[in-house]
Amino acid sequence: MELTEIINGRLKVLLDYIIPESVEYKMPSGSIILKDFYSDEKINEIKTKILEISNLKDQELEVGASFVNDFKVSDKRLYLSMCQNVLKLYYTNSIIIDRLSNFSSPPFPRGNQVKEMDYSILENVFLMKSKYRKV
Amino acid sequence: MLQIDILIIGSGASGAAAAWNLSNSGLSIMCIEQGTFVNSEEYPTTKLNWELERYNRFNPSPNIRNLSSDYPINDSESPISIANYNAVGGSTILYSGHFPRFHPSDFKVNKLDKVASDWPINYEDLEPYYNLNDKMMGVSGLSGDPAYPEMTFEYQHVPIGKIGEKIAKGFNKLGWHWWPSYSAIITKDRGNRGGCINLGPCNMGCPQGAKSSVDITYWPLALQNNVILKTQCTVKEIVVNEFNKIIGVNYFDKDKQLLFQEAKLVILAASGVGTPRILLNSKSLNFPNGLANSSGLVGKNLMLHPLGYVEGEFEEDIESNLGPHGCCVLSQEFYETDVNRGFFRGYTMQVLRTPGALETANNLFFRDKKFIGEMHHHKFRLKYGKTIGISIIIEDLPEETNSITLDDNLIDNFGIPCPKINYKLSENSKKILIHGLERGKEVLNASGANSVLQFGPVRNAGWHIMGTTKMGLDASKSVVNQYGQTHDHRNLFIVDSSIFVTSAAVNPASTIQALSLYISDYIKNNFNQIIN
Numbered sequence: 001m002e003l004t005e006i007i008n009g010r011l012k013v014l015l016d017y018i019i020p021e022s023v024e025y026k027m028p029s030g031s032i033i034l035k036d037f038y039s040d041e042k043i044n045e046i047k048t049k050i051l052e053i054s055n056l057k058d059q060e061l062e063v064g065a066s067f068v069n070d071f072k073v074s075d076k077r078l079y080l081s082m083c084q085n086v087l088k089l090y091y092t093n094s095i096i097i098d099r100l101s102n103f104s105s106p107p108f109p110r111g112n113q114v115k116e117m118d119y120s121i122l123e124n125v126f127l128m129k130s131k132y133r134k135v
Numbered sequence: 136m137l138q139i140d141i142l143i144i145g146s147g148a149s150g151a152a153a154a155w156n157l158s159n160s161g162l163s164i165m166c167i168e169q170g171t172f173v174n175s176e177e178y179p180t181t182k183l184n185w186e187l188e189r190y191n192r193f194n195p196s197p198n199i200r201n202l203s204s205d206y207p208i209n210d211s212e213s214p215i216s217i218a219n220y221n222a223v224g225g226s227t228i229l230y231s232g233h234f235p236r237f238h239p240s241d242f243k244v245n246k247l248d249k250v251a252s253d254w255p256i257n258y259e260d261l262e263p264y265y266n267l268n269d270k271m272m273g274v275s276g277l278s279g280d281p282a283y284p285e286m287t288f289e290y291q292h293v294p295i296g297k298i299g300e301k302i303a304k305g306f307n308k309l310g311w312h313w314w315p316s317y318s319a320i321i322t323k324d325r326g327n328r329g330g331c332i333n334l335g336p337c338n339m340g341c342p343q344g345a346k347s348s349v350d351i352t353y354w355p356l357a358l359q360n361n362v363i364l365k366t367q368c369t370v371k372e373i374v375v376n377e378f379n380k381i382i383g384v385n386y387f388d389k390d391k392q393l394l395f396q397e398a399k400l401v402i403l404a405a406s407g408v409g410t411p412r413i414l415l416n417s418k419s420l421n422f423p424n425g426l427a428n429s430s431g432l433v434g435k436n437l438m439l440h441p442l443g444y445v446e447g448e449f450e451e452d453i454e455s456n457l458g459p460h461g462c463c464v465l466s467q468e469f470y471e472t473d474v475n476r477g478f479f480r481g482y483t484m485q486v487l488r489t490p491g492a493l494e495t496a497n498n499l500f501f502r503d504k505k506f507i508g509e510m511h512h513h514k515f516r517l518k519y520g521k522t523i524g525i526s527i528i529i530e531d532l533p534e535e536t537n538s539i540t541l542d543d544n545l546i547d548n549f550g551i552p553c554p555k556i557n558y559k560l561s562e563n564s565k566k567i568l569i570h571g572l573e574r575g576k577e578v579l580n581a582s583g584a585n586s587v588l589q590f591g592p593v594r595n596a597g598w599h600i601m602g603t604t605k606m607g608l609d610a611s612k613s614v615v616n617q618y619g620q621t622h623d624h625r626n627l628f629i630v631d632s633s634i635f636v637t638s639a640a641v642n643p644a645s646t647i648q649a650l651s652l653y654i655s656d657y658i659k660n661n662f663n664q665i666i667n
Contacts (some may be wrong), residue, residue: 007152020514074633083507089492089498099493100519111332112457113295117315121303124310128281133240133247133471135257 010050010067011037017068018086027099033089040085042078049075137363139165141658142384143396144370144413146170148644149631149651150404151349151357152268156655158360162563162662165363165396167370167386170204170222172350178340185339186493193339195219195229196595204367206547208408209555210597215439217408217556217597221459223366224350225406226598229339231461232319232346233485234274236265236649237286239638240471244532248472251480251532252564254636255617256653258284264649264656267344270358272347272648273321273328284469290322293331298455299463302486302523305582310419311468316485318349318462319644333458336491345457369549372417373401373426373627381426381627387549399666400626400658403633404651407437407600410633411539412554414604415467427604427621427629432614434540436533438638441560443527443568443591445480445575447584448517455489456520463488469574470640479565480530482640484575487524495519502588523579527571527591530640531564533602560592568592599643604633619654626666630654 011030019030021112037043072079090096141157143150146168147658154166175181179188182345190199197205204221220229239258244251262284268274275290292315295303299315306313320337323330328344344351358364367389376382383397403410411434415425425433454665466484469476489495495518497508506514513667542555560568572589579587607613610622615634621627630651632643639646658665 003237018507019507019511020509025512025516027512031624083500084497087496088187088493091491091496092187094183097183097492107474111334113334114296114454115300116457117295118300121300121307124307125281125312125314126279128312131282131467131471132284135239135247 006054007047007050007088008034010054011046013067014071014082015086018083019090028095030086030090032095033086033093036093037086042081042085045078046082049078136395136397137165139162139163139398140662141165141400141402142167142396143402143404145225145385145404145409145631146223146349146364146408147404147406147631148349148355149647150402151224151653152354152363152648153351153402153404153630154362155271155357155360156652157659158357158362160659160662162385162659165365165398167365167368167384167396168223168366169369170202171366172223173340175340175344178342180334180336180339181342184502185336186389186491189339189494193229195220195598196463203548206260206412206551206553207545208553209542209545213556213558213597214560214594215441215558215592215597216595216602217407218595219406219598219600221363222350223354224348227348227644228340228350229338230348230598230642230644232459233461233465234317234319234645235465235483235641236283236286236317237641237646238282238470241637243655244480244637247477252607252612252639255606261646261649261653265645265654267652268645268648272319272349272352273325273511274319274347274487274610276317277315278659282312282314282470286659289550292316293318293320293322293459293462294333295464296458297453298458298488299486301449301453302578302582303464305578305580306466306468308581309578311466313464313466313468316462316465317645318459320345320459320462321347323381331459335456335458335460335488337459337461369547369551370405370413370478371549371551373413375417375419375422375426375624377421379624393548397527400628400662401627402655402658403627403630407603408539408554408634409601410435410629410631412541415541427614427623427627429623430611430614432535432605432612434603435535435537436537436605437537437556437558437600438531438533438602438635439558439597440528440531440599440638441564441568441592442596443529443572443575443589444593445525445527445572445579445587447523447579447582447587449521449523449584452520453523455522456491456522458488460488460490461485466578469570476570478563478570480563480640481615482527482529482567482571483643484571484578485526485528487526489518489520489522489524492519523584525575525579527575528640528642529535529564529567529571531638532561533605533637534561539603599632599638601632601635601638601643604629606634606636611621618657619650620665628658
């Protein structure tokens with residue numbers, strides 16, 4: 001198995017751990033942004049770390065919780081920075097935005113209808129005596 | 136070199152209002168601005184991944200944006216970092232458009248509460264200019280608010296929506312004041328500006344043109360009246376002659392050439408941080424501490440409006456992601472002084488709608504360890520569109536020790552020293568903040584929130600920068616007089632929030648512009664007398 005394939009597989013494991021798939025909410029997992037993640041400014045640091053903690057003799061792609069945990073523990077700063085970047089790419093991804101939107105979102109094709117106010121709820125305030133201090 | 140009567144430094148809220156007001160006076164007006172026009176087609180919200188640009192080009196911190204129009208600010212020792220935007224329109228490009236006025240009591244805090252100083256002007260002096268500014272900008276609101284003297288509005292207030300009704304019920308339950316927000320947002324079409332269609336993130340620029348930023352309100356009219364606007368120009372210093380008279384400014388143009396522009400009168404409109412920076416950098420043999428600084432008060436009395444933030448999470452979808460983010464309802468129940476509370480002055484509660492998906496996710500990431508991993512989507516759905524935020528805007532009283540100084544080790548692209556923020560919350564401010572956070576929690580609970588979180592001061596919220604060239608009648612205790620004219624140089628004026636004597640407890644944009652119109656009226660009516 002090629003080294004890049006191993007890295008790719010393990011990066012996918014990390015992304016899917018950070019954001020798992022949700023059947024209930026019909027949301028894909030974090031690896032939906034795998035391709036975009038390769039342009040992350042820390043990608044080389046992340047790849048090096050993946051290699052460092054992977055058992056390359058065992059070239060199985062099936063790694064799980066222990067791999068994620070090893071990654072986390074070995075460089076917490078890098079892991080937290082990675083999480084933030086995953087969130088950034090995930091929540092600005094067009095498929096994700098589309099799934100979240102039951103309303104108009106940028107770039108705003110149509111705008112939103114917002115409930116008109118029921119003015120009766122303002123009655124008590126309207127009837128308050130003047131609240132500002134006279135000078 | 137062009138012969139100019141009046142040179143304005145800065146094209147934001149105050150500079151634009153002054154430029155327009157002076158543009159029909161027959162005087163020649165030039166404005167120098169370090170940024171450029173931002174094309175509304177380039178606003179982040181014209182793109183699907185709009186939230187990403189909050190992390191770079193449209194970040195409110197000049198230190199993160201680091202655009203050619205920005206200068207760095209050393210705010211590392213302040214609990215509140217400075218937020219601004221440098222472009223034609225200044226910070227109005229990114230403001231939320233929340234537009235309440237000062238109260239009459241805000242101008243007389245010493246007379247009423249024996250704290251700080253009184254303004255040498257009062258609410259009634261500014262009232263016609265508030266009205267004029269509302270008309271020029273396009274402001275929406277609802278008349279009849281018991282927290283204010285009578286006001287009328289050209290545009291109906293922005294809809295408060297389900298979120299507004301939810302929190303309103305909480306305020307009503309407690310018997311507290313609330314009112315639909317006053318907003319610099321038009322709710323129906325006006326010329327080539329579209330009325331608000333409740334898109335949401337006004338604080339990333341409004342491509343619809345509904346938010347009243349001055350690049351689309353005052354500037355088109357000022358330019359039509361032949362005001363010269365020079366962009367991408369950075370002022371190095373104001374130049375004074377041996378008779379204490381200002382003769383012009385030295386500035387770097389867009390090709391980084393150092394030029395001199397002569398002017399009969401100079402108006403500073405460079406913001407509460409930019410204005411003292413220019414004055415302190417304008418040193419000479421006769422003015423080793425900078426210009427207009429015989430009182431030693433340039434840069435001092437910095438007020439920042441420390442913000443508290445309270446957020447409640449609700450069971451049902453309250454559509455809190457629909458409508459203008461910063462404009463929903465406000466409460467001024469605790470605005471005026473009540474000594475029984477243990478502090479002077481008070482605060483406004485500004486109800487905020489939910490931010491976008493990425494900001495919601497980021498907030499959760501920092502607040503909830505379980506957001507990463509299997510609970511991710513569940514936790515996200517609990518928040519998104521189901522929260523109400525309340526910003527507690529407290530009145531920050533002036534302290535001479537809170538100041539802007541120059542950091543000689545920090546320079547901009549032109550080698551000009553940059554500002555350093557020296558700021559601590561006063562005991563009074565801390566007490567107001569605690570009170571506000573608790574009352575915020577109380578109203579969210581009364582509205583039916585499942586859980587409430589609160590914190591303050593919010594770090595990245597130093598938008599309101601005030602007091603650094605204080606107004607007053609006594610030249611030894613202030614920098615400018617009641618007309619914004621510096622005590623030391625009769626042809627140098629300041630029209631931005633630097634001249635605030637106190638900060639009030641509301642967003643300052645409306646008052647900044649009313650003051651600018653009031654001062655520029657004085658200049659217009661007395662120009663010959665001033666320059667001779």
